[in-house]
Amino acid sequence: MAEIEIRNLGIDYRKPNSDEVFAAVDDISLSIAAGEFVSIVGSSGCGKSTLLLSVAGLVKIARGTITIGGRPVSGPGPDRAVVFQDASLLPWRTVLGNVRFGLEMQRWTGGDLTERAMSMIKLVGLARFADYHPHQLSGGMRQRVNIARALAVDPQVLLMDEPFGALDAQTREIMGGELLRIWEGDKKTALFVTHDIDEAIFLSDKVVVMGRNPGHIKEVIAIDLPRPRTQEILDTPQFTEYRRRLRAHLAADMAGMHFMEEAA
Amino acid sequence: MAMVATSARDTGKSRAARNWRPDRSTVISMLSVAVFFILWQLAPEMGWVNGRFTSQPTQVLVAAIDVILNDDFFYHARISLAEFSLGFALALVVSIPLGVLLGTSRTARHLIDPPLMALYVAPTLVLLPILVVSLGIGMASKVAIVFLNALFPIVVNTIAGMSEADPQLIRAARSFGASKLDVFVRILLPGSLPSILTGIRLAVGRGVMGVVVGELFVSQAGIGYQLNTYGSAMRIDRLLVYALVVSVFGYLLTVSVRALENRVSTWRPE
Ligand SMILES: Nc1ncnc2c1ncn2[C@@H]1O[C@H](COP(=O)(O)OP(=O)(O)OP(=O)(O)O)[C@@H](O)[C@H]1O
Ligand SMILES: [Mg+2]
Numbered sequence: 001m002a003e004i005e006i007r008n009l010g011i012d013y014r015k016p017n018s019d020e021v022f023a024a025v026d027d028i029s030l031s032i033a034a035g036e037f038v039s040i041v042g043s044s045g046c047g048k049s050t051l052l053l054s055v056a057g058l059v060k061i062a063r064g065t066i067t068i069g070g071r072p073v074s075g076p077g078p079d080r081a082v083v084f085q086d087a088s089l090l091p092w093r094t095v096l097g098n099v100r101f102g103l104e105m106q107r108w109t110g111g112d113l114t115e116r117a118m119s120m121i122k123l124v125g126l127a128r129f130a131d132y133h134p135h136q137l138s139g140g141m142r143q144r145v146n147i148a149r150a151l152a153v154d155p156q157v158l159l160m161d162e163p164f165g166a167l168d169a170q171t172r173e174i175m176g177g178e179l180l181r182i183w184e185g186d187k188k189t190a191l192f193v194t195h196d197i198d199e200a201i202f203l204s205d206k207v208v209v210m211g212r213n214p215g216h217i218k219e220v221i222a223i224d225l226p227r228p229r230t231q232e233i234l235d236t237p238q239f240t241e242y243r244r245r246l247r248a249h250l251a252a253d254m255a256g257m258h259f260m261e262e263a264a
Numbered sequence: 265m266a267m268v269a270t271s272a273r274d275t276g277k278s279r280a281a282r283n284w285r286p287d288r289s290t291v292i293s294m295l296s297v298a299v300f301f302i303l304w305q306l307a308p309e310m311g312w313v314n315g316r317f318t319s320q321p322t323q324v325l326v327a328a329i330d331v332i333l334n335d336d337f338f339y340h341a342r343i344s345l346a347e348f349s350l351g352f353a354l355a356l357v358v359s360i361p362l363g364v365l366l367g368t369s370r371t372a373r374h375l376i377d378p379p380l381m382a383l384y385v386a387p388t389l390v391l392l393p394i395l396v397v398s399l400g401i402g403m404a405s406k407v408a409i410v411f412l413n414a415l416f417p418i419v420v421n422t423i424a425g426m427s428e429a430d431p432q433l434i435r436a437a438r439s440f441g442a443s444k445l446d447v448f449v450r451i452l453l454p455g456s457l458p459s460i461l462t463g464i465r466l467a468v469g470r471g472v473m474g475v476v477v478g479e480l481f482v483s484q485a486g487i488g489y490q491l492n493t494y495g496s497a498m499r500i501d502r503l504l505v506y507a508l509v510v511s512v513f514g515y516l517l518t519v520s521v522r523a524l525e526n527r528v529s530t531w532r533p534e
Contacts, residue, residue, distance in 0.1 A: 056439055076439045088436035092454050092531040101450070105440035133531045153440065 002069050002079060002156035002189045004032040004055060010063030010214075011050050021062075024050045025215035028064070030208060035187035037180075039200035040208045041246065043253050047215020048193045049085055052159050055191060056082045068157065078106050081155035083163040085193075087142040089134040095121060095145050096130040102153045110154070120148040123182070124175075139166035144175070151182065157189045164199065172196075173231065176203060184228060197246045201239060202229060209249045219249055319500040324508075327501035335490075335502070341509065344487040347403050348475045351410025355467060359415045360460065363422020368452070373423070384416040388474070392481050406478040406486070413474035414467035421463025425456025458529040465521040472514040 009028040012021040025047035032038050040048045053059045055066055057075040066073040068080070081102065089098045099117040108116065121130050124144040134142055143166045150158060163179075164172045176199055183190055194200050200207045204223050211218040223242060225233055233239055286294075301321050308315030319327075331337050366373045366380075392409060399405040429452050437447050479488020487506050494503040 058435055058439055076441055078441055080439075082436070082439045084432065084436060084439075086432055088430075088432045090433060090451070090454075092528075101437075102440040105437060105442045105446060105450075135531065 003034040003036075004030075004157065004189065004191070005067045006030040006032075006051075006055070006064070007066075008064035009051070009054060009061065009066060011047070011054055011059055012062040013050075023062070023214035025054075025210075026063075028215070028217055030217060030220070032189060032191065032206075034069075034189055036205045037183060037190045037192065037203055038206045038208060039192045039194055039204040040210060041194060041197060041200050041250065042210030042215075042218075043212060043250065044195075046210045046212035046253075048210060049161050050215060051210070052082070052161050052191060052193055055157070056080055056159050058082070078153065079155060080157040080159055081150035081153050083143075083147050083150045083158070083160040085161040085165065087134070087139075087146040089142055089145055089149075091134050094131050094133055095126055095137070098134070098145050099148045099152050102149050106153050108153065117148075117152055120152040121145075123151065123178075124148045140168070140171060143167065147175075147179075154186075155188065157191070158183070160190065160192045162193050162195065165195070172199070177231075179203065180229065197243055197250070198234060201225075201242045201246070202234065207242075207246060209246065209253075211253050218253070221245060316498065317500060319504060323501040324504045327499075328505045328508075331502055331505045340486050340490050343403065343485045344406075344475050344479065347406040347478075347486065348410055348471055350403075351407040351474065352414050352467070352471050354407070354411045355414035355418060355471070356464070358411075359418035359463075359467075360422055363419045363460070363463075364426060364452075366419070367423040367426025367456070368448075380416070380419065383412075384420060388412040388416075389477055392478060395478075396482055401482045401484065406475055406483065409478040410471045410474040414471040417466035417470060418460065418463040421459045421466070422456060425459030426452055428459070429455050458525055458532065461521060461525040461528065465518055465525060468517045468521060469514055472510060472517075476510055 007029050010026045011024050013024050014021050028051060030038075040051065042048055050059060054061060055068075055073065057073045057077060057080070061073075068077075090101060093101065096114065096117055099120050100113050103113045103116060110116065118127070118130065121127055124147055126141060126144055126148070129137065129141065134145070137145070143163060147160075147163050150160075164175055167175060180203060182188075190203075192200070192203060201223055207221045207223060208217055209219045209221065210216065221242065225236075225238060225242075304318065305321050307313045308318055308320055366376060388409065391412065392405075395405040395408045399408055433451050433455070434447055437451055442450065475486070476488040476491065479486040480492050481488075483489045483492075487510060491503060491506050494500075494506065
């Protein structure tokens with residue numbers, strides 16, 4: 001089972017050109033049930049990526065613990081895959097080569113690598129572009145390769161850092177729907193960072209609102225909307241109410257930001 | 265360090281990558297070459313210059329045939345080629361691992377960087393007398409000078425290639441469980457290949473110069489030896505034949521490495 005338990009997590013980064021450290025996130029506690037879809041929202045720089053990467057095992061934990069299925073996280077593992085905020089594709093590999101990459105690294109044994117990679121490329125709608133190199137793709141297409149690469153290794157936990165950030169609103173909606181379909185298909189546990197409040201509500205079972213200095217959890221809002229979800233849900237009064245609450249939280253954070261900058 | 269590294273590399277991309285079609289610039293270049301040859305041929309005949317010093321294209325052509333047929337040309341060429349190949353091969357074997365080490369280990373870099381850079385900016389030819397004293401006037405001293413000349417451009421560009429590796433890519437690889445070796449083979453090496461080839465291309469020119477100058481300085485055989493012989497004997501036509509052989513060799517090798525460079529850097533955005 002892939003439930004995630006985060007307890008009193010603190011992550012420190014080094015300040016540039018000095019030995020001093022600062023807490024990027026501090027005292028974060030969060031429980032994510034197996035198969036749950038959880039979104040993280042919060043203003044830029046509040047530590048969303050940091051939190052996500054710590055679950056991926058890619059940053060050093062300074063304080064607290066993270067366990068997945070009861071086992072403490074001490075590094076990356078095949079149970080998790082990350083969709084990075086910047087696509088992080090190998091520029092010398094084609095789309096196909098990039099989607100194969102994760103499978104190669106994990107010594108994938110579940111059948112033919114190329115076949116597996118191609119089916120993921122089809123899934124994100126890039127079949128025609130399998131032979132393209134990343135620099136020949138648009139930002140949104142690169143991001144879809146990034147998603148396909150993570151899905152290909154069939155992780156139990158899918159960690160996504162603004163995967164739709166580079167997409168236009170329309171494609172974004174389609175990809176969101178597609179993501180839900182995939183997630184509902186084999187019930188992966190999903191942690192999803194976004195700036196888009198509607199997207200967070202639409203996709204999630206829980207929305208985590210983060211605040212800054214240092215990054216902390218301000219509120220966790222359970223989204224009690226029926227599944228499977230369709231676009232019609234966006235116009236329901238419940239949805240509007242969630243949207244209002246999230247807006248209020250984020251606005252408060254922004255106001256705090258301005259206040260602090262003026263005081264400084 | 266960073267400055268030296270960037271100045272020592274230029275991007276391998278150029279017109280060579282595109283299909284050859286005589287456009288305006290090629291036509292102009294070819295015209296200028298033709299004018300040059302015509303002037304060179306005419307100048308001594310018109311009494312503008314002393315033909316003893318400048319020779320003439322027709323004379324050089326005759327001398328070329330003469331040199332190839334009756335001048336032990338292949339004997340000398342073989343010696344120079346052997347010196348170059350040996351020195352260059354040694355340089356490749358040493359410089360790439362050295363560059364990898366220096367590019368990936370900060371400690372190693374702090375340790376070896378200063379002496380390395382001192383050697384890199386100093387003309388290695390100043391070491392020639394020492395090499396001759398310690399290795400003799402035979403092939404060994406020339407192999408050593410080629411080695412030294414070719415070593416640094418490759419080391420410097422390999423370091424640059426390694427240390428410019430995108431940390432985001434390394435992180436992505438690690439997220440899929442890549443080992444240190446995986447990261448090296450799948451990320452660092454392919455990412456720095458264009459850079460390494462740029463180093464090799466620059467090393468070709470320096471290596472060729474090393475052989476020739478080494479042989480000119482002191483030797484018993486080789487192209488440089490012949491250059492020296494005909495230089496002192498004022499046989500400008502033969503001198504030019506040998507000089508031409510050197511340039512053509514260096515040019516062809518450089519062009520081949522550049523072609524390879526272009527092949528491996530197709531993924532680089534323009
Ligand atoms: N590798 C790093 N070294 C030092 N500081 C870092 C590093 N990565 C992030 N930070 C800092 O940690 C804080 C949180 O960064 P993080 O990337 O987690 O924010 P975020 O919420 O994802 O922001 P965004 O929405 O803009 O992506 C920021 O102040 C940032 O400057
Ligand atoms: Mg981020």
